[in-house]
């Protein structure tokens with residue numbers, strides 16, 4: 001079990017380069033199963049979830065090699081039944097992203113049902129209803145979902161709730177369906193448009209990705225392609241919040257300001273200086289932080305994946321801020337740990353009320369999920385004394401070399417086991 005030892009308080013200043021987005025690279029890797037050729041993916045982040053997805057693809061017959069420019073994937077085994085076993089799926093829910101491509105390319109797929117996780121139940125009913133709309137037969141038994149279809153047929157389908165991986169699964173199934181598919185109430189996260197860009201480079205005919213209505217004209221086959229994954233807006237946003245929280249000055253390079261608009265607008269309201277640069281975003285904290293409320297919602301709303309990090313920021317803002325989490329039902333597990341560091345937070349259902357400005361003191365804290373871990377690391381940077389963040393394997397799922405990036409920004413953080 002590895003831990004982060006952080007000495008605070010410490011100001012973050014300097015330059016940090018965003019890595020490729022984990023949540024864009026995961027669907028992009030799954031999409032390679034659709035190709036009748038080799039796909040080259042660049043800027044894939046070297047994080048644990050990516051390694052898990054590559055293991056799953058190899059289990060499904062794909063050939064995965066890593067070169068210095070990125071990953072090369074050649075799917076084989078289209079004759080083999082595609083199965084994503086429990087042992088792999090239980091470590092990463094995003095394994096469900098192989099459902100759509102396997103169904104489209106091989107006519108069948110068997111995937112262990114992803115259980116819930118720390119932040120919520122996270123059902124996949126919308127994924128399955130969408131695949132049924134395209135003509136798939138869906139069976140649930142022994143903790144697995146089995147989908148079959150000799151030939152998927154284009155259809156119109158409206159999501160009951162905007163779902164990121166649900167939209168991605170349906171995109172990857174519809175590209176090889178016969179005829180046209182229209183998806184409505186789609187998720188609009190930037191990672192969706194990035195997946196569509198890859199699929200179109202492979203020969204698909206998708207229009208409207210990134211909006212709530214997407215049209216897909218089915219084609220008979222997809223070829224190889226070369227694609228550079230977009231920057232990770234959540235990783236980048238985490239460092240920008242760290243700059244504001246520690247009264248620092250950080251230049252996030254290789255980042256797309258438009259994808260971070262909801263956070264940048266909020267930081268400006270908090271009284272932080274935010275400016276676009278030629279290849280990124282600069283944040284400078286020049287005075288006291290103002291408490292401002294946040295409500296998380298699907299893109300283009302404030303991202304739920306930055307909620308915990310923003311809450312750490314509000315512990316140092318002047319005044320009272322409320323944070324309302326509308327996307328997941330149990331995403332406040334960082335709160336008790338923040339309170340052990342001295343934060344003054346009350347929870348009423350989906351709303352947390354943060355009374356700032358409370359001095360934080362370093363403590364032993366426990367990470368429970370990926371973004372809660374990031375929140376505790378940020379809090380440790382602002383706290384007086386030593387903070388030890390335990391179970392940082394959660395962090396390693398989605399943050400590439402976090403301690404190295406923080407050290408480069410002047411933080412006193414060490415990884416110990």
Ligand code: EPZ
Nearest residue numbers: 023094122123124125126127161162163164165327328370
């Ligand atoms: C994606 O998860 C991300 N993961 C999550 O990031 C992110 O928090 C989430 O989108 C929301 O932005 C990846 O992209 C790999 P959803 P996903 O389906 O697709 C409900 C991180 O930290 N729902 O958009 O699983 C669901 O319960 C992770 O990197 C249904 O009811 O999220 C939730 O309340 C955490 N039925 C809401 O929709 C369904 O069939 C949004 O979930 C699907 C979803």
